[in-house]
Amino acid sequence: MFESLRRQLPVMLQNRLDSALETTAIFAGMKNPRVLQAMAPSALRGLVLQAGRSGAPTLMPAAHDAYFNWSYPHDHEEMHRLYERAKLGQWNGSSLAWSTAVDPMDPMMPLAPLDMIDVHAAAQAGIRLQGQESQKMIYDITCWMLSQFLHGEQGALLAACQVTESVQFFDGKLYGSTQVVDEGRHVEVFHRYLSEKLGKIYPINDNLFVIIDALMSDSRWDMKFLGMQIMVEGLALGAFGFLYQHTREPLLKELLRYVIQDEARHVHYGVLALREHIQQQLSPKEKEEREDWAYEVALLMRNRFMAYEVYEEWYAGTRVTREQWRQLVTESPGMRRFRHIMLSRLVPNIREIGLLSPRMRPYYEQAGLGAYFQGAAATELSGEQMLAELDRG
Numbered sequence: 001m002f003e004s005l006r007r008q009l010p011v012m013l014q015n016r017l018d019s020a021l022e023t024t025a026i027f028a029g030m031k032n033p034r035v036l037q038a039m040a041p042s043a044l045r046g047l048v049l050q051a052g053r054s055g056a057p058t059l060m061p062a063a064h065d066a067y068f069n070w071s072y073p074h075d076h077e078e079m080h081r082l083y084e085r086a087k088l089g090q091w092n093g094s095s096l097a098w099s100t101a102v103d104p105m106d107p108m109m110p111l112a113p114l115d116m117i118d119v120h121a122a123a124q125a126g127i128r129l130q131g132q133e134s135q136k137m138i139y140d141i142t143c144w145m146l147s148q149f150l151h152g153e154q155g156a157l158l159a160a161c162q163v164t165e166s167v168q169f170f171d172g173k174l175y176g177s178t179q180v181v182d183e184g185r186h187v188e189v190f191h192r193y194l195s196e197k198l199g200k201i202y203p204i205n206d207n208l209f210v211i212i213d214a215l216m217s218d219s220r221w222d223m224k225f226l227g228m229q230i231m232v233e234g235l236a237l238g239a240f241g242f243l244y245q246h247t248r249e250p251l252l253k254e255l256l257r258y259v260i261q262d263e264a265r266h267v268h269y270g271v272l273a274l275r276e277h278i279q280q281q282l283s284p285k286e287k288e289e290r291e292d293w294a295y296e297v298a299l300l301m302r303n304r305f306m307a308y309e310v311y312e313e314w315y316a317g318t319r320v321t322r323e324q325w326r327q328l329v330t331e332s333p334g335m336r337r338f339r340h341i342m343l344s345r346l347v348p349n350i351r352e353i354g355l356l357s358p359r360m361r362p363y364y365e366q367a368g369l370g371a372y373f374q375g376a377a378a379t380e381l382s383g384e385q386m387l388a389e390l391d392r393g
């Protein structure tokens, strides 16, 4: 009844309703009131006020304790080793092959897999793509994806600063200083690639804004680690891997190869810092809150990474609805693989830090994420091993 009424509305109203229902579903789905309370101000700024899209700089409230230690202890052997590896792994973004000519529409050197937007999936969703349209759409979605990587990297840069301040291991602070440099370099290379080679940058996705806002403004250090080092970085690592595996454009592939090796260290660090803390130092109630938070964020990223910004550009004011677009993005084989690779990196790290408890497993299974329970966590897989695995296909 509701469905048939909804379909009779003008497309613009259908879309508004669709967007409002999605936002409501995020909150109605949150089981833990503490998670809801912690996320609500960020959701208001990101989803309702759409602060990331205004074009103006954003001020995010931040209040956390900066942890100093004047005795400079050598207090974490594995973080120390990671710090040594990070110093050796530094590279210069200016030295990439920037003279490479990039033609995003060259069918011999596609930026992304050609089935990322599939003509048949489009037809099934009632969207007709003709001639070069699907290729142009893949170009736009790739720009959109890389733009979200860029915005995520800015989040990572600022969060890495906060995390370096608030972490209690001194070896962690030294390691953190390398991550700050790494993230600065990632912002540099993604921004340069987008502006010089692709010529197009999309605004930050509202859901990504919410997650970054939530972890930047949370005063608890472990929530910052969980949000940035495990959730955002873990998903990014999967997303970079997907594009690395499929792109035939040599400059992008080289850039991603370097970034993936840095990111693998970052996630490794996050797992080291959180594993012991979550399993030994949190009360059962505090641990439950982290379990629920991680699950909500995983869903937020999986379900909502729908490239609506591209939809708005292509179909605003037409008869194609937001719902049809979602069907296209959900069903296209390339986008399915994208989500699969993204989540296959994330879930094992959630397990490794102890947040995939028997209480949570059924929820993950229900959400179709059970297949990722046994994957390798960042502590078991170096960047080089990950790249070798991706090269094998």
Ligand SMILES: [Fe+2]
Pocket: 153, 156, 182, 183, 186, 263
């Ligand atoms: Fe990064």
Ligand SMILES: [Fe+2]
Pocket: 156, 183, 233, 262, 263, 266
């Ligand atoms: Fe990172």
